[in-house]
Amino acid sequence: MGDWETAKLIFDKRPDMVRIGLSKSFATALHVAVTANETKQTLHFVKELVNMMTIEELEIQNKSSNTAFWLACASGNTEMAKILMEKNPNLLNIRGCEGDLPLAASAFTGRYNLVKHLYHHSHKMTGDYWTNDDRSFILLQCVERDFYDIALQIVNDRPELPLDVGRLLEVLARKPDALNNVQNDLITRIIKSTFRFFQMKLQPHVAEVDTDALKLLKHIWGHATRTMNLVEIQDMLKGPPRMLFVAAEMGNTRFIVELVRTYPDLMFNTNEDMLNYGLTIFHIAVMRRHQGIYNLLYEIGKSNNDVCIVLDMSTDNNMLHLVGKTSKEMAAKTPGASLLMQRELLWFKEVEKMMPPYMREETNNDGLTPYELFSKENVDQVSKELKWTKDCMVVTTLIVTVAFAAAFTMPFVCSLPQLHS
Numbered sequence: 001m002g003d004w005e006t007a008k009l010i011f012d013k014r015p016d017m018v019r020i021g022l023s024k025s026f027a028t029a030l031h032v033a034v035t036a037n038e039t040k041q042t043l044h045f046v047k048e049l050v051n052m053m054t055i056e057e058l059e060i061q062n063k064s065s066n067t068a069f070w071l072a073c074a075s076g077n078t079e080m081a082k083i084l085m086e087k088n089p090n091l092l093n094i095r096g097c098e099g100d101l102p103l104a105a106s107a108f109t110g111r112y113n114l115v116k117h118l119y120h121h122s123h124k125m126t127g128d129y130w131t132n133d134d135r136s137f138i139l140l141q142c143v144e145r146d147f148y149d150i151a152l153q154i155v156n157d158r159p160e161l162p163l164d165v166g167r168l169l170e171v172l173a174r175k176p177d178a179l180n181n182v183q184n185d186l187i188t189r190i191i192k193s194t195f196r197f198f199q200m201k202l203q204p205h206v207a208e209v210d211t212d213a214l215k216l217l218k219h220i221w222g223h224a225t226r227t228m229n230l231v232e233i234q235d236m237l238k239g240p241p242r243m244l245f246v247a248a249e250m251g252n253t254r255f256i257v258e259l260v261r262t263y264p265d266l267m268f269n270t271n272e273d274m275l276n277y278g279l280t281i282f283h284i285a286v287m288r289r290h291q292g293i294y295n296l297l298y299e300i301g302k303s304n305n306d307v308c309i310v311l312d313m314s315t316d317n318n319m320l321h322l323v324g325k326t327s328k329e330m331a332a333k334t335p336g337a338s339l340l341m342q343r344e345l346l347w348f349k350e351v352e353k354m355m356p357p358y359m360r361e362e363t364n365n366d367g368l369t370p371y372e373l374f375s376k377e378n379v380d381q382v383s384k385e386l387k388w389t390k391d392c393m394v395v396t397t398l399i400v401t402v403a404f405a406a407a408f409t410m411p412f413v414c415s416l417p418q419l420h421s
Helices: 004-013 015-019 029-033 040-052 068-075 078-087 089-093 102-108 112-121 132-144 148-157 165-173 186-202 212-227 230-237 243-250 253-262 264-268 281-288 291-308 319-324 328-333 337-354 357-361 370-377 379-389 394-409
Strands: none
Touching: 004 015, 004 040, 015 029, 015 040, 029 040, 029 068, 040 078, 068 078, 068 089, 068 102, 078 089, 078 112, 089 102, 089 112, 102 112, 102 132, 112 148, 132 148, 132 165, 148 212, 165 212, 165 230, 165 243, 212 230, 212 253, 243 253, 243 281, 253 264, 253 291, 264 291, 281 291, 281 319, 291 337, 319 337, 319 370, 328 337, 337 370, 370 379
């Protein structure tokens, strides 16, 4: 693809070939050309071919109702799309298959640079060709594809746009990395993976710069609290899916914090799904070993007793039972049996301090106390630890262990002033 000299000989003899469908799909030469990978050669081919065509010929649609421009957008070929749109700006307004506009096609296929370019040239999605359904779809696709800066620009440019709050929050609940401001630098990640718990204790609280994703969450949640009452919000959060519990599963601490700033009682909601029925977000956090969410218990004072006594309705496991079960998440990210055992033990001891004394000896449906369950679950780890410690320095383990323990002596850094009242 891209032999323009040969193609030009054909088009010079038969100028009508530029607008004739070359296949059963009625695809013109331009339809075919814009779906090729962008190279210097293919870009030259498209540019020369477009120069030979009229504005009207650029609007020819194939059997699926797609213009060549629409296909370029769906293929993510930004430079090709620019060539076509420069000659005929109206191409931006011609719908393709299933009635989607070119901007929607590029957003759906996750083409960031092209989405940003098309949004700019759409004049903030204004004009008779645009509907609120179009705008809402593109907004949702931008959030799903992690184009938070574009999504934020859309909601700021069009404050009158009706928001599908439930769907947008559901997507953001599954985006912990975007909301929790994860560092991408390799060295930073290595340091944090080793000393992250230590840092939580020793680093003074400094104001974080909100990510675009967090700004977007605040905007959407603010819209919800202004336009919906508590009953409507509770109904929305009940799902399915139950987004608070999705966030808890994902370790999306910041998502939960933003919601409970306004409605602290949301922390006491219990799961109504068959799996983990009757549990709170704190029980889920314990099961998944998400300390950021667990540390919110420190913010609710005496009310944490009400949380700790909640049982898993299907197994009669209390929170101490749940932390007694081996965490696959912890095992996957912890190097070495000894370090894993130390962390599991520290988690168990931390939750034990929170539990009312009488619940520490309660049995579950299998007749096991939390201590018995912990011992049963960690028999293999003890065996592995004994072997591992023969080859490793115990001092290293102790350093990280102390750092891990420090995480549980201080509440989560985000302030929740409403909860103290």
